Amino acid sequence: MQLRTDCKNGKKLSALGFGCMRFPTSGGRIDVDASEKLILSAVQRGVNYLDTAYAYNGNEAALGEILARNPGLRDKVNIATKLPIPRCQTQDDFDTYLSRSLERLGTDRVDYYLIHNVTSVGAWERLEELGIKEWARRQKEAGRIGQIGFSYHGCEADFPTLLDSYDWDFCQIQYNYMNEHYQAGTAGLKAAAERGIPVIIMEPLLGGKLASELPAAAQTVLEQANISTDPVRLALRWVWNHPEVTLVLSGMNAMQQLDQNIETANAALPCSLTAEEARAIEIARAFIAERYKVPCTGCGYCLPCPKGVNIPMCFAAYNTSFAHGWYQGMHQYIAASGAMEGKAHFASDCVQCGACQKKCPQHIDIPKELISVKRRLQVPGLPSIVRLGTRFMTR
Incomplete structure (x- = not known):
């Protein structure tokens, strides 16, 4: 070592x-x-x-x-x-x-x-x-x-x-x-x-x-x-x-x-x-900066959310939708909601209480960014569709 x-x-x-x-x-x-x-x-x-x-x-x-x-x-x-x-x-x-x-x-x-x-x-x-x-x-x-x-x-x-x-x-x-x-x-x-x-x-x-x-x-x-x-x-x-x-x-x-x-x-x-490695990193950095919109590291300090929103996973899905495509981000967002466990919580459940923002070491405006997540990934009627699907699968 x-x-x-x-x-x-x-x-x-x-x-x-x-x-x-x-x-x-x-x-x-x-x-x-x-x-x-x-x-x-x-x-x-x-x-x-x-x-x-x-x-x-x-x-x-x-x-x-x-x-x-x-x-x-x-x-x-x-x-x-x-x-x-x-x-x-x-x-x-x-x-x-x-x-x-x-x-x-x-x-x-x-x-x-x-x-x-x-x-x-x-x-x-x-x-x-x-x-x-x-x-x-x-x-x-x-x-x-x-x-x-x-x-x-x-x-x-x-x-x-x-x-x-x-x-x-x-x-x-x-x-x-x-x-x-x-x-x-x-x-x-x-x-x-x-x-x-x-x-x-x-x-x-x-x-x-x-x-x-x-x-x-x-x-x-x-x-x-x-x-x-x-x-x-x-x-x-x-x-x-x-x-x-x-x-x-x-x-x-x-x-x-x-x-x-x-x-x-x-x-x-x-x-x-x-020098070649350093140049490649410079170019890669530009691509990453363009596609990762929220600088969340997934540390989890913001949790638990009083409304059950998995904040880090929501941001991961949001970033994925830019980095790897909307459909992949959408799939990740549904998984992040906890729908598979029968308790779905979406970005739309955020009540803007600000408890998470005070604890974030990255100083992210979490309530504001959750609105961005909702706009990009939460298609109309998604919560109802997911909850209905969950009930059907757990019969």
């Missing part, structure tokens, strides 16, 4: 980190046995960074069970988890959520602890007023936290200010070849590196958009450049090509994904992307 150095503490971190948020599931719950096989295989082959969060439903507990089943595993890995800042109203809440995370994980320390989903300078200032700096100092001295950092989902302009607001040990940003000028972007990546702050990358495949969901035109460009028919390798290599990147997280839920990503990580050295 390629190792890159954490310039703050000198640790050698695997270039590939395991993003636990997308652990495999079965029956709507995390499949701990399948997840264990992936984790053990990853660690055996050199992955030494596991990323989870308090807010990932059942995730910390699943990882904790895997650690408990395998004595000695804890000391081979660096664990990263995150403080759910919207739930923190007093300094005591910081203690509460860290303690719960430690209990779930079955450990006495978190190696990399993140202030989760910082979206603005104002969000950080609120935490400062609650005394988070002093609290973090005490936790580090007590050995409960190794490194303290933050994950960022705000605008490009605020990022340097946040970098200078505290003596951060690391930061985590969304970065891929479609997001050079989105959120922290390339400018933020370089700003952190200039300050000697390690950078962890999330969403290197833009929630799968740069993997299996590439528009046909973009895929053709890559194939004609005789680079690779596999867009995943190229997208990951593009991120690792930046020497400022310390580690790239990938949410792997199948052994094939793990095998491929480890193989790619071992060869994806800084500044190794060829």
